Amino acid sequence: MVPGLFExxxxxxxxxxxxxxxxxxxxxxxxGSKLLSMLQLGFKDALTYRSPLGEHPRTExxxxxxxxxxxxxxxxxxxxxxxxxPASQTVPAAPQAAPELKWPRAPRVFGYGPKREG
Amino acid sequence: MSEKSLxxxxxxxxxxxxxxxxxxxxxxxxxxxQGTTLTPSIVRLDAKGSxxxxxxxxxxxxxxxxxxxxxxxxxxGTGQALDFPAAKRQLKPEQLAAEVLKSLxxxxxxxxxxxxxxxxxxxxxxxxxxxxxxxxxxxxxAGFERVELIQEPxxxxxxxxxxxxxxxxxxxxxxxxxxxxxASLLETRDGLLRVIGHDGDNFLGGRDFDHVLVDxxxxxxxxxxxxxxxxxxxxxxxxxxxxxxxxxxxxxELTREKATSVLVPAxxxxxxxxxxxxxxxxxxxxxxxxxxVDRSIAVCVRLLRHHGLDxxxxxxxxxxxxxxxxxxxxxxxxxxLGVTLADGLDPMTLVAQGAALxxxxxxxxxxxxxxxEEQGRRIWLQYPAMTSDLSPHVVGRxxxxxxxxxxxxxxxxxxxxxxxxxxxxxxxxxxxxxDVEPRKPNEFTLRGKTADGKAIALKPSKFSIVQGLTLNDxxxxxxxxxxxxxxxxxxxxxxxxxxxxxxxxxHETVEALVKGQQESVLRIPIVQGxxxxxxxxxxxxxxxxxxxxxxxxLPAGSQVELTLELDRGGRLSARAMIVSTTQVFEEIAQLxxxxxxxxxxxxxxxxxxxxxxxxxxxxxxHGLTRHIEQLGQVEQTLGEVERDIGAARGGDTDAxxxxxxxxxxxxxxxxxxxxxxxxxxxxxxxxxxxxWASSLVSRFASPQEQRLFDEAVAGVEKxxxxxxVHELQRRLRQVRQLGNAAYYRHPDAWxxxxxxxxSNLSSMTDLPKAEKLVADGRAAMAxxxxxxIKRVTEQxxxxxxxxxxxxxxxxxxxxx
Numbered sequence: 001m002v003p004g005l006f007e008x009x010x011x012x013x014x015x016x017x018x019x020x021x022x023x024x025x026x027x028x029x030x031x032g033s034k035l036l037s038m039l040q041l042g043f044k045d046a047l048t049y050r051s052p053l054g055e056h057p058r059t060e061x062x063x064x065x066x067x068x069x070x071x072x073x074x075x076x077x078x079x080x081x082x083x084x085x086p087a088s089q090t091v092p093a094a095p096q097a098a099p100e101l102k103w104p105r106a107p108r109v110f111g112y113g114p115k116r117e118g
Numbered sequence: 119m120s121e122k123s124l125x126x127x128x129x130x131x132x133x134x135x136x137x138x139x140x141x142x143x144x145x146x147x148x149x150x151x152q153g154t155t156l157t158p159s160i161v162r163l164d165a166k167g168s169x170x171x172x173x174x175x176x177x178x179x180x181x182x183x184x185x186x187x188x189x190x191x192x193x194x195g196t197g198q199a200l201d202f203p204a205a206k207r208q209l210k211p212e213q214l215a216a217e218v219l220k221s222l223x224x225x226x227x228x229x230x231x232x233x234x235x236x237x238x239x240x241x242x243x244x245x246x247x248x249x250x251x252x253x254x255x256x257x258x259x260a261g262f263e264r265v266e267l268i269q270e271p272x273x274x275x276x277x278x279x280x281x282x283x284x285x286x287x288x289x290x291x292x293x294x295x296x297x298x299x300x301a302s303l304l305e306t307r308d309g310l311l312r313v314i315g316h317d318g319d320n321f322l323g324g325r326d327f328d329h330v331l332v333d334x335x336x337x338x339x340x341x342x343x344x345x346x347x348x349x350x351x352x353x354x355x356x357x358x359x360x361x362x363x364x365x366x367x368x369x370x371e372l373t374r375e376k377a378t379s380v381l382v383p384a385x386x387x388x389x390x391x392x393x394x395x396x397x398x399x400x401x402x403x404x405x406x407x408x409x410x411v412d413r414s415i416a417v418c419v420r421l422l423r424h425h426g427l428d429x430x431x432x433x434x435x436x437x438x439x440x441x442x443x444x445x446x447x448x449x450x451x452x453x454x455l456g457v458t459l460a461d462g463l464d465p466m467t468l469v470a471q472g473a474a475l476x477x478x479x480x481x482x483x484x485x486x487x488x489x490x491e492e493q494g495r496r497i498w499l500q501y502p503a504m505t506s507d508l509s510p511h512v513v514g515r516x517x518x519x520x521x522x523x524x525x526x527x528x529x530x531x532x533x534x535x536x537x538x539x540x541x542x543x544x545x546x547x548x549x550x551x552x553d554v555e556p557r558k559p560n561e562f563t564l565r566g567k568t569a570d571g572k573a574i575a576l577k578p579s580k581f582s583i584v585q586g587l588t589l590n591d592x593x594x595x596x597x598x599x600x601x602x603x604x605x606x607x608x609x610x611x612x613x614x615x616x617x618x619x620x621x622x623x624x625h626e627t628v629e630a631l632v633k634g635q636q637e638s639v640l641r642i643p644i645v646q647g648x649x650x651x652x653x654x655x656x657x658x659x660x661x662x663x664x665x666x667x668x669x670x671x672l673p674a675g676s677q678v679e680l681t682l683e684l685d686r687g688g689r690l691s692a693r694a695m696i697v698s699t700t701q702v703f704e705e706i707a708q709l710x711x712x713x714x715x716x717x718x719x720x721x722x723x724x725x726x727x728x729x730x731x732x733x734x735x736x737x738x739x740h741g742l743t744r745h746i747e748q749l750g751q752v753e754q755t756l757g758e759v760e761r762d763i764g765a766a767r768g769g770d771t772d773a774x775x776x777x778x779x780x781x782x783x784x785x786x787x788x789x790x791x792x793x794x795x796x797x798x799x800x801x802x803x804x805x806x807x808x809x810w811a812s813s814l815v816s817r818f819a820s821p822q823e824q825r826l827f828d829e830a831v832a833g834v835e836k837x838x839x840x841x842x843v844h845e846l847q848r849r850l851r852q853v854r855q856l857g858n859a860a861y862y863r864h865p866d867a868w869x870x871x872x873x874x875x876x877s878n879l880s881s882m883t884d885l886p887k888a889e890k891l892v893a894d895g896r897a898a899m900a901x902x903x904x905x906x907i908k909r910v911t912e913q914x915x916x917x918x919x920x921x922x923x924x925x926x927x928x929x930x931x932x933x934x
Contacts, residue, residue, distance in 0.1 A: 008822075008826065025307070025310065026308060026507060029310060030509070030510065033502050033507070033510065033511065034513065037500030037501065037513035038500075040500050041547065042515070043515070043547055061618075061619055061620055064616040064617075064618070064619070065619075067590070067616070068593075068615070071590055072312075072314075081825070082825065
């Protein structure tokens with residue numbers, strides 16, 4: 001998977017902060033601030049968090065980024081939708097059969113691979 | 119020493135500086151010995167090397183202009199030293215700023231009885247990294263042990279938010295300083311102050327208003343006295359300084375009067391001695407300054423639109439900075455934005471007040487550490503020094519050391535309220551919620567108990583939390599990244615990213631780096647800007663590794679792990695690790711605003727003019743009326759740039775920087791027009807990309823990826839309808855990323871990529887290695903070993919050559 005997509009799912013701010021998508025603004029600030037304090041003091045409990053994709057390390061940067069995301073009402077809405085999906089649906093599905101590639105040169109045309117063309 | 123906390127904030131301004139102190143309850147302005155709250159940012163050095171700062175130095179600007187300097191803030195970070203011929207010395211802008219800070223520090227000591235050790239200093243929101251770094255250096259030179267920087271609009275907003283209770287909704291800070299203009303959109307909700315966005319012009323300020331008025335006076339003198347006078351003439355520099363002071367005074371007078379005179383008897387202007395007596399009316403000021411005012415308002419409107427707001431949705435507008443007292447500006451703001459101006463706030467000291475409040479929220483007490491240390495079992499504490507939360511958490515942990523230790527802890531507020539009693543866990547840590555009283559400092563005492571119930575002293579024994587506003591983490595003002603050899607930018611931190619921040623990426627070198635060879639250099643350019651192309655972004659620093667520093671020769675395609683880190687004030691540190699040898703390099707070779715010579719600027723101007731001509735021809739050919747209009751505006755700006763290049767030839771370094779930025783911004787505008795004219799092509803590309811990616815995403819992506827894809831496709835459609843080139847490009851990147859992720863799950867993807875890479879074998883940088891890889895790949899293909907095919911293909915990509923022209927545009931980067 002291209003870096004960034006797995007992270008986008010695993011780093012859903014609600015998972016990072018250990019909050020439900022219904023958490024209020026005050027709860028978000030309180031929990032974020034508490035986690036930052038705990039991380040600064042190296043609390044074991046704060047060093048990891050769980051997402052449907054497994055357990056991940058929790059860093060101060062991730063907590064700050066999560067708080068910033070959820071403070072913005074528009075961006076929060078997207079994370080609410082993703083975090084509300086049932087856990088069983090979140091793991092990327094394995095391909096069943098190889099479909100025909102519709103446009104095999106497309107990735108290169110779009111800048112992937114060693115050299116762009118066109 | 120003061121019993122109360124003392125939080126110091128400093129507004130280090132282009133024209134004037136100010137300081138304020140917050141004691142946990144109230145903000146006090148720091149006064150100069152003359153009793154004023156403003157210290158002119160002017161420094162004089164006499165023949166003995168004695169330094170004079172502030173109002174006294176401003177008076178000498180007239181009498182001894184060669185040894186008296188102001189407006190050096192605009193040169194911060196350029197490394198440009200300023201001459202003081204009488205003392206035979208040259209001082210850098212940060213050394214001059216340090217003299218102003220020392221003066222303010224002395225005023226604090228005089229008024230509050232202690233020399234402050236820590237402070238918060240404000241910087242413009244659009245300051246680049248070298249400028250921020252120079253500000254921190256100035257503070258260090260002035261004797262501060264620790265400083266944090268805060269962006270000026272956040273400081274103003276914090277002060278305005280603190281002063282006005284129950285303020286809610288979206289509002290704007292309009293900050294027009296001596297040298298810079300910042301507009302910030304903010305929101306207060308549930309006690310949280312959030313910066314929604316910034317915009318501004320790093321080279322628009324009160325000084326530009328003075329310049330248009332000085333130009334008017336010079337034109338009048340030229341017409342009435344038959345002499346030719348121009349601001350670009352270096353011979354007029356000394357006389358112009360005097361004239362500018364007189365114009366400044368006239369401008370201030372015109373805030374009350376309808377007309378006044380600019381009077382300077384026997385003014386020496388180059389070879390001429392003139393008695394200046396020019397009438398200036400408020401109407402003149404309105405006529406001359408309206409284009410500048412409108413430029414600032416256009417920035418506000420752009421900021422609002424960018425966030426989907428209309429001016430009518432603003433609940434209020436806070437004015438900051440000396441020039442905002444001009445009646446023409448206030449009237450125009452009310453006319454064009456139709457918003458109420460916030461009353462009762464001092465535009466001259468609001469930033470310093472906010473910086474002091476921020477010092478409290480960062481727990482940056484200015485009082486030097488007490489000489490007598492407390493006794494007791496040491497404990498690390500973490501708590502919000504200022505918060506809007508009425509029940510914040512306090513977190514603590516015992517320091518590992520021998521001796522008796524507590525098993526439980528309780529926190530007692532100064533008025534007797536007590537928290538629950540919390541046990542220390544197996545890590546020696548605790549988390550406790552405390553209740554705080556609104557809008558005041560709450561002092562808490564730590565009460566520890568041992569296993570047998572006895573009290574045990576803890577160190578620190580007390581701490582305080584101020585209940586007020588919660589400020590979100592300061593956002594990064596400009597996107598920061600690393601230029602790649604293909605002229606692309608690898609973004610590390612997006613604009614708006616919360617600070618502090620840290621990020622690591624792996625890159626590969628585009629050519630070999632030979633051990634022992636000094637001229638063999640690995641160059642990692644660090645750039646700031648909002649564009650995908652490195653040449654459109656500003657180079658703010660570079661990390662360079664020379665061959666003679668290396669433990670071993672690095673072949674092309676070697677991996678380099680690069681970490682960039684920004685602290686709360688936006689100070690940058692970088693660390694590059696050569697993965698194969700684990701050798702680490704940390705020194706940033708260059709952290710300066712790049713120099714701009716008049717010759718180079720003139721060349722740039724010429725090239726830009728040629729480009730405008732080409733684009734205009736294309737616009738006429740295709741009947742693009744909007745482009746023709748925009749190109750007209752660009753030409754007008756080019757006229758300003760030309761004037762600045764003229765002033766730069768006259769020795770005005772600041773004008774040179776302004777011209778450089780102007781050219782860069784015009785370049786970006788022209789790129790956008792160029793992109794806009796190719797919009798049909800881009801649209802076609804978007805349609806193809808969406809249709810290609812749809813089939814792959816529907817088969818190979820997870821539900822979340824599919825949802826992200828739907829979101830991206832909706833974004834593509836929206837950007838297409840609104841003809842937003844940059845937004846469409848951004849959304850297309852998302853579509854391609856998702857499509858590409860799905861594509862690489864297809865079993866035929868890697869064999870196909872291998873075949874393509876192998877077809878370019880002859881151009882690879884290391885032919886023998888490439889040939890071997892292709893042979894390995896062919897064997898893997900025969901046995902259907904996808905893992906090896908993938909590995910081989912990735913290695914072949916690393917051997918592809920970098921394009922020389924793209925590399926030069928990418929600030930000569932050695933990375934991909």
